[in-house]
Amino acid sequence: MKRLVRVLRRIFVVLVVIWLVITGASLTYNFATRERAEPPPGLRFVQTADLQTRYDSWGTTGSPIVLVHGAAESVESWSALVPVLARTHRVYAYDITGYGYSERKAPYTIEHLAAQLLGFLDAMKLTKPVLVGHSLGAGVVAEAALEQPEKVGGIMFLDGDGLPIPGGGPPRAVVNTLIVDPYRTSALRLVLGSDTLIRNIYNDACASKCAPLTHDEVQVWTRPFRQQGAEKALWQMVGRDIPAVQPDRLALLKTSPVAKSVLFGALDNQGGSAEQTATRVGAPPPTILPNQGHLTQISAPTEVAAAIEELVARS
Known part of the structure; x- marks a missing residue:
């Protein structure tokens, strides 16, 4: 029994030493990397509801299109698609609060993110734009269309179904x-x-x-x-579900007059089911791009732009 106690005591001491070493190393590393990066020069901001929102715009003619990025993305995520769309449209993109360079302000709920988007439409004085939501952005444009459909010409679910992640995240x-x-x-x-x-x-x-x-x-x-x-x-x-629209509420889009479109990469393993999304929201059969993943706006901008043009024509 005494031998067991000694062994356990030694194990405890070793674990404490390891914890102290790891904690010390972590604190030292955090101190050494404490400097924050400066934002890039020349960023543009506009007041949207309760937030200072960073945005950019391209094109001078044609109907408006607003691009809403996904989690861990920013305005820069649209850099491949924008030149194609801006040939014939006025194109806008902004940073969702919590990401990019917009003001960060909780709560990071789907309602708050939709309020930012609707505030952006008001601030930019956009009349019935088409809203393209990628991944997380699909839920944002869906919620905005549900709350104020009169402000929206059409919405696209781009590599995103707008729903909570199945099973949710860890508690x-x-x-x-x-x-x-x-x-x-x-x-x-x-x-x-x-x-x-x-x-x-x-x-x-x-x-x-x-x-x-x-x-x-x-x-x-x-x-x-x-x-x-x-x-x-x-x-x-962290620890909260990705902001999304509950299934019963999302299904209300089926009777909405807002035009809908669904586009997924065939190899997308993050966005959900294109076919089920189209059925749920009352959209035409989805466009599924072969050999494309979750970032189709980067790898297949011409094809994505063509699908957006089709949605514009219906809106």
């Missing part, structure tokens, strides 16, 4: 217990500082159909997460 209490500082901050900064990890995440979302990211392009994707307040906003979102 918030568990996440807050296991993912704590200083370790979560160290983990996040290690990921953001690794070109290899970012490229792997990007390639998976693209189903390896996008051009490889250069170091500078990796910086474009990660820079928003190195802004002042970005980590706090991320931790406020």
Whole structure:
């Protein structure tokens, strides 16, 4: 019995030493990486409801199109699609609160995100634009169309079904217990500082159909997460479900006069079911692009633009 007690005591001491070493290393790393990145110069902002929203616009003629990005994305995520659309349309894109360079303000709910979008339409004085929502953005444009359909000409579900993630995420209490500082901050900064990890995440979302990211392009994707307040906003979102529309509410779109369209990459493993989405919201049969992943607006901009043009014609 005494021998067992001694063994357990030694194990406890070893574990405490390991914990102290890891914690010390984490605190040191966090201190060394405490500097925040500056926003890029020349950003444009507009007041939308209760937020200062970063946005950009392109094109001078044609009907308006508003692009709403997904989780961990920003205005820059539309860089391949915008030149195609802007030939014949006025195109707008903005950063969802919690991501990009817009003001970060909780709660990060689907209602708050839709209020930002509707506020953007008012601020830019847009008349019945087509709203294109990618991934998380699909839920945002759906909620906006449900709340104020008179302001919307049409909506596209682009690689997103607008619904909560099946099964939800891990319970918030568990996440807050296991993912704590200083370790979560160290983990996040290690990921953001690794070109290899970012490229792997990007390639998976693209189903390896996008051009490889250069170091500078990796910086474009990660820079928003190195802004002042970005980590706090991320931790406020961690442990909560991705903002989405509940199935019964989403189904109300079936009787809405707003024109609907659904487009998915055939290899998309993140956005849900294109066929079920079209049926649920009363859209025509979906467009499914072969050999494309979750970022079709990057890897197949011409095809995506053609589908948006078809939606514009119906709206």
